[in-house]
Amino acid sequence: MNLNPFIKPKNNTVRAVMLDVIIALLPLAVVACIAYGVIALWLILTAIASCVVTDFLFNAVYAKNYTSFLDGSAIITALLLCFTLSPLTPWYVVAFGSFSAILFGKFLWGGLGKNKFNPALVGREFMVAFFTVMSSATVWVTNSMVNTKQSDLLSTGSLLANYGNNLLYKTGGALGEYSVALIFSGGLYLLIRRRISWHIPFALLTTFLFCTWLAYFYGVDFKYSSAGLLLGGLFMATDMPSSPNASQGRLYYGCIIGLVAAMFILSGIRFEYLSYSILLLNGFTPFINQIFMPRAWGKKPDYTVKAERIFFLTTAIFAMAFAVISLHYYGLIKYVVYVYIVYIILKFNFSFLKNIHNPI
Amino acid sequence: MMHIPSLKHITKHYPIENLPDSTEFFIGYKSMLKPVVEPGQYVKKYELLAETEGVFATKLHAPVSGTIAGFQDIDGKPHIKLVNDFKEDALVFPHINPEHTEPAEILEIIKHYGIEGSGGARFPAHTKYAVNDNKVDVFIINGAECEPYLTADYVLMQNKPEALFKAIVCIQKVIRAKKVVFGIEKQHKELAPLLKKHVGLGNFPLEVKILPNTYPQGGELQLIKSVTGKELPKGIVPAQHGIVVSNVGTLWAIYNALYQNKPYIERVIALSGTLAAKKGNYNVKIGTPISFLANFSGIVDSHTKHQVIVGGPMMGRQAKHPNTPVTKGTGGILIMPEEKKNQYNCIECGYCSDACPQRLMPMEFARFAQKNDKDKLITYHLSDCIECGACAYICPSDVPLMRSIFYGKELIKGTIVI
Numbered sequence: 001m002n003l004n005p006f007i008k009p010k011n012n013t014v015r016a017v018m019l020d021v022i023i024a025l026l027p028l029a030v031v032a033c034i035a036y037g038v039i040a041l042w043l044i045l046t047a048i049a050s051c052v053v054t055d056f057l058f059n060a061v062y063a064k065n066y067t068s069f070l071d072g073s074a075i076i077t078a079l080l081l082c083f084t085l086s087p088l089t090p091w092y093v094v095a096f097g098s099f100s101a102i103l104f105g106k107f108l109w110g111g112l113g114k115n116k117f118n119p120a121l122v123g124r125e126f127m128v129a130f131f132t133v134m135s136s137a138t139v140w141v142t143n144s145m146v147n148t149k150q151s152d153l154l155s156t157g158s159l160l161a162n163y164g165n166n167l168l169y170k171t172g173g174a175l176g177e178y179s180v181a182l183i184f185s186g187g188l189y190l191l192i193r194r195r196i197s198w199h200i201p202f203a204l205l206t207t208f209l210f211c212t213w214l215a216y217f218y219g220v221d222f223k224y225s226s227a228g229l230l231l232g233g234l235f236m237a238t239d240m241p242s243s244p245n246a247s248q249g250r251l252y253y254g255c256i257i258g259l260v261a262a263m264f265i266l267s268g269i270r271f272e273y274l275s276y277s278i279l280l281l282n283g284f285t286p287f288i289n290q291i292f293m294p295r296a297w298g299k300k301p302d303y304t305v306k307a308e309r310i311f312f313l314t315t316a317i318f319a320m321a322f323a324v325i326s327l328h329y330y331g332l333i334k335y336v337v338y339v340y341i342v343y344i345i346l347k348f349n350f351s352f353l354k355n356i357h358n359p360i
Numbered sequence: 361m362m363h364i365p366s367l368k369h370i371t372k373h374y375p376i377e378n379l380p381d382s383t384e385f386f387i388g389y390k391s392m393l394k395p396v397v398e399p400g401q402y403v404k405k406y407e408l409l410a411e412t413e414g415v416f417a418t419k420l421h422a423p424v425s426g427t428i429a430g431f432q433d434i435d436g437k438p439h440i441k442l443v444n445d446f447k448e449d450a451l452v453f454p455h456i457n458p459e460h461t462e463p464a465e466i467l468e469i470i471k472h473y474g475i476e477g478s479g480g481a482r483f484p485a486h487t488k489y490a491v492n493d494n495k496v497d498v499f500i501i502n503g504a505e506c507e508p509y510l511t512a513d514y515v516l517m518q519n520k521p522e523a524l525f526k527a528i529v530c531i532q533k534v535i536r537a538k539k540v541v542f543g544i545e546k547q548h549k550e551l552a553p554l555l556k557k558h559v560g561l562g563n564f565p566l567e568v569k570i571l572p573n574t575y576p577q578g579g580e581l582q583l584i585k586s587v588t589g590k591e592l593p594k595g596i597v598p599a600q601h602g603i604v605v606s607n608v609g610t611l612w613a614i615y616n617a618l619y620q621n622k623p624y625i626e627r628v629i630a631l632s633g634t635l636a637a638k639k640g641n642y643n644v645k646i647g648t649p650i651s652f653l654a655n656f657s658g659i660v661d662s663h664t665k666h667q668v669i670v671g672g673p674m675m676g677r678q679a680k681h682p683n684t685p686v687t688k689g690t691g692g693i694l695i696m697p698e699e700k701k702n703q704y705n706c707i708e709c710g711y712c713s714d715a716c717p718q719r720l721m722p723m724e725f726a727r728f729a730q731k732n733d734k735d736k737l738i739t740y741h742l743s744d745c746i747e748c749g750a751c752a753y754i755c756p757s758d759v760p761l762m763r764s765i766f767y768g769k770e771l772i773k774g775t776i777v778i
Contacts, residue, residue, distance in 0.1 A: 001680060003678070003763055004673070004678075004749045004752070004762055005675075005753045008753060012756050013756050014705075014707055016756065071704065112705040113757070241708040244710075245723070246710065294721070296718060296720055297594065297719055359703055359704070360727045360730065
């Protein structure tokens with residue numbers, strides 16, 4: 001029997017959602033190609049191919065689903081992964097990272113939508129754990145390879161125009177970070193299309209900026225990439241499956257990511273501060289969803305209980321953050337990745353595989 | 361809450377026409393009702409068919425004269441089958457002079473003429489108006505027909521405003537609300553001047569209030585919030601908070617009872633849908649089977665697999681049996697193509713939660729209904745769901761949310777035991 005409703009909005013399928021994200025990300029890929037030419041294009045294509053093929057193969061073998069790879073989510077994972085990498089990353093490392101992102105970041109959780117962590121960031125951590133080249137400083141020495149040094153779109157030479165030019169186009173950092181203006185407009189597009197909500201980026205950016213202001217105020221050395229932060233805040237932290245789905249929870253989640261990222265920077269985590277903090281909070285998303293459940297119509301929630309639960313949750317998150325700092329300090333993060341591999345494979349075999357055909 | 365295309369332009373300018381009578385009628389009676397007729401018995405038009413007493417007292421009357429052909433189960437619910445003899449041999453009720461009727465008498469008439477809420481819940485109207493000594497602060501007329509396609513209430517407000525206001529005056533004699541608010545949606549604001557013309561009929565303050573176009577504005581709790589600012593939890597009786605809500609269709613039925621001396625045997629419904637050939641607003645007798653309506657309308661493209669929907673496209677039900685009848689709560693009959701839903705995994709977008717007027721998390725219902733986890737369903741307030749369909753409408757993955765909700769509610773009620 002068919003159930004209500006018997007009408008549906010036009011163009012609101014999962015594919016449309018994914019297409020919108022791709023539309024928002026594509027200009028960044030183009031800018032990356034302008035900056036690094038064929039090198040960037042090659043890396044992006046390698047990542048996309050690796051992601052899509054992995055997605056297809058595993059879905060075909062385990063779920064007998066031969067079309068699900070067409071939903072576009074694999075392309076997003078590939079693009080986001082590339083955007084966090086240096087253009088000097090070897091192509092086989094990128095291919096490995098893309099493969100891990102889809103397999104360990106998404107498929108083993110049960111496929112589309114069931115992943116607890118952002119697949120692109122999982123892929124990135126796998127690359128760091130298995131290839132030392134990822135954490136070497138030389139991989140970021142890329143100035144000599146830049147095709148297009150700077151944009152002269154606003155060429156009056158004034159301070160303001162220089163500033164504007166830098167916002168539009170400035171090479172340095174990872175592949176997706178060359179145009180703050182385009183990152184911002186991509187995020188704006190997603191906001192207008194209601195593919196992301198303003199809560200997470202807003203909370204994340206304001207808390208983080210507040211921390212930078214505090215650091216500046218106390219004269220602490222505080223290095224971060226503003227383009228990277230924007231990219232993470234708008235596209236990574238807002239990944240639908242791994243982020244909370246109610247507004248209060250989203251605000252809390254964004255806030256804590258900002259705080260934890262600032263903490264990580266202060267503890268000397270150079271490159272991975274944002275991906276660690278997002279992944280850490282991804283792990284707490286189910287709890288955040290539970291605690292920040294919207295107040296049902298006409299109901300009066302028990303605010304003392306809620307406050308208590310928020311307190312314990314926050315304590316747990318910060319305890320985990322300190323654990324991450326220590327692990328990073330002693331170079332043990334890769335063992336976390338190994339444990340994760342064992343965990344997710346066991347979990348897949350004994351639990352997630354059984355639910356692979358369930359939509360939720 | 362969200363906006364959905366109203367699709368009312370299709371039928372909203374059609375006049376109210378009379379639907380020809382069907383040869384067979386199927387009058388459904390709820391389990392509480394006792395039929396007072398026997399198979400083979402001849403009944404006159406307006407004759408009593410079934411009734412129940414008590415707080416939820418209600419009555420069913422014969423829509424036409426003819427013979428009772430027996431009882432039939434349609435989708436598991438008992439129905440009286442009445443065969444029309446087309447003689448229109450009607451029972452004559454004692455004359456009523458509504459202007460000079462006492463409040464208690466009005467209540468009695470509303471009860472005896474089988475008036476039920478016409479918005480879908482079918483709550484007996486006399487029970488709602490029997491406020492006794494409770495003070496009623498506001499009497500809200502629900503003119504927010506928020507379901508797309510449906511225009512039954514719209515055409516009543518457009519064509520019969522005087523009748524509606526006469527009914528309001530009569531109900532006011534009983535409930536004596538301090539203020540009456542006629543709520544209509546912003547998309548129908550052209551009705552406001554039409555309605556305001558008749559405001560002077562009563563000697564009580566009456567306001568025509570323009571409500572936002574969000575779905576489901578016509579939901580009782582959402583309407584009460586829009587009008588009074590009070591957020592009442594589901595399951596509460598609004599009268600306890602000094603609020604009485606009535607649907608436009610109910611007013612029309614009350615007008616017909618008091619001024620036309622007709623029991624509730626017909627109502628206005630919209631006949632529409634993408635596959636309906638003949639569309640419009642019709643006076644349809646209660647008990648008319650949907651197959652009759654579908655034949656009357658005709659189907660535009662007979663190659664497309666079609667389905668008949670009883671009610672609106674958001675909350676209506678697919679009619680499985682061709683004899684499924686129009687009831688006192690049916691606002692429309694839609695002929696729609698049967699579309700295959702393209703199911704993906706839930707991507708946790710949270711659209712359902714954003715769209716939910718009750719601020720629930722429908723994706724959790726899908727998750728826990730699948731696991732048969734009754735306790736979790738209760739924790740996530742499944743019982744507060746008003747089944748408006750907004751979540752399933754907006755879901756980009758077509759997760760079976762409504763199925764989970766109906767199933768989960770049965771789990772909580774204990775009608776399904778694992």
